[in-house]
Amino acid sequence: MKKLASIIITVLGLSLFVLPYGYAKANETNKYKSIAQVPAIFKAEAIGRPLKEQYIKHLLSIIHLHANGSNGLTEESLKKYQENEIFRKRVSQRERILKYDLNFDSKVTYDEIANPFAFLLKNKDTEEARGRRLKQLMQYDINNDKVLSYAEMSSPSPKEIKAIQYGFIVTKGRTLLELDPNKDGTITVNELTNMAQSAFQLFDQDGNGKISSREYKELWNNNK
Ligand SMILES: [Ca+2]
Numbered sequence: 001m002k003k004l005a006s007i008i009i010t011v012l013g014l015s016l017f018v019l020p021y022g023y024a025k026a027n028e029t030n031k032y033k034s035i036a037q038v039p040a041i042f043k044a045e046a047i048g049r050p051l052k053e054q055y056i057k058h059l060l061s062i063i064h065l066h067a068n069g070s071n072g073l074t075e076e077s078l079k080k081y082q083e084n085e086i087f088r089k090r091v092s093q094r095e096r097i098l099k100y101d102l103n104f105d106s107k108v109t110y111d112e113i114a115n116p117f118a119f120l121l122k123n124k125d126t127e128e129a130r131g132r133r134l135k136q137l138m139q140y141d142i143n144n145d146k147v148l149s150y151a152e153m154s155s156p157s158p159k160e161i162k163a164i165q166y167g168f169i170v171t172k173g174r175t176l177l178e179l180d181p182n183k184d185g186t187i188t189v190n191e192l193t194n195m196a197q198s199a200f201q202l203f204d205q206d207g208n209g210k211i212s213s214r215e216y217k218e219l220w221n222n223n224k
C-alpha cells in the first residue's frame with residue numbers, strides 16, 4: 001500500500017513537471033519561424049491559392065468536410081466521414097446496378113446487363129460498350145454465378161473501400177489531426193486558422209496578402 005502511494009506521488013509529480021513543458025512546446029509549434037518549419041501540407045495547399053483569405057478558407061474547408069457542424073476535426077469525425085462515404089458508395093452502386101433488374105426480382109443477371117432495354121442506354125449499344133459494362137458490373141459478382149444478388153450489388157469492392165479510407169480527402173484530415181498543437185485530439189477552427197496564418201505570413205514575404213510568383217518560387221526553393 002505504501003509502495004502504491006509512493007508510485008502515485010511520483011507519477012503526479014512527474015506529470016506536473018511534464019505538462020507545462022508540453023504545453024509551452026505545443027504553443028510554440030503554432031508559429032513557424034521559417035518556411036522549412038512549415039509542415040508539407042501547408043505548403044502543398046498553397047498551390048494555386050495565392051490570396052490569404054482564399055488560402056485559409058480552403059484549409060478550413062478540410063475541417064468542415066470531416067466535422068460538419070461540430071467543434072472540430074477529431075479521429076471520431078474522420079471515422080464518421082469514412083462511414084458516410086462508404087454508405088453513399090453502397091447506395092449509388094446499388095442504384096446503378098438495380099436499374100438493370102428488368103424482371104423486378106431484385107437480382108441482376110448477366111443477360112440483363114448484356115441486353116438491357118434500349119431506353120436504359122444513353123448511346124447505341126455496341127459490342128465494346130457491352131463488354132465494358134459487363135466487366136465493370138460483374139466485378140461485384142463475388143460468388144461468380146453470373147447473378148448479382150442484392151447483397152453483392154450493394155457491396156463495393158475492397159479496392160473501392162480502400163480508395164475511400166486511404167484517399168487524399170481522409171489523408172488530409174489525418175495529416176491535420178497529427179499537427180494538433182495542443183494534442184487534445186481536436187483540430188479546431190482556431191488552431192487551424194493560426195497555423196495557416198503563420199504559414200502564409202512566411203510565404204507572403206512582402207505581407208500584401210498575396211503570394212506573388214516570385215514568392216512562390218522562393219517557397220519551392222526553400223522546400224528542396
Ligand atoms: Ca432480375
Ligand SMILES: [Ca+2]
Nearest residue numbers: 141143145147
Ligand atoms: Ca453472384
Ligand SMILES: [Ca+2]
Nearest residue numbers: 180182184186
Ligand atoms: Ca487541439
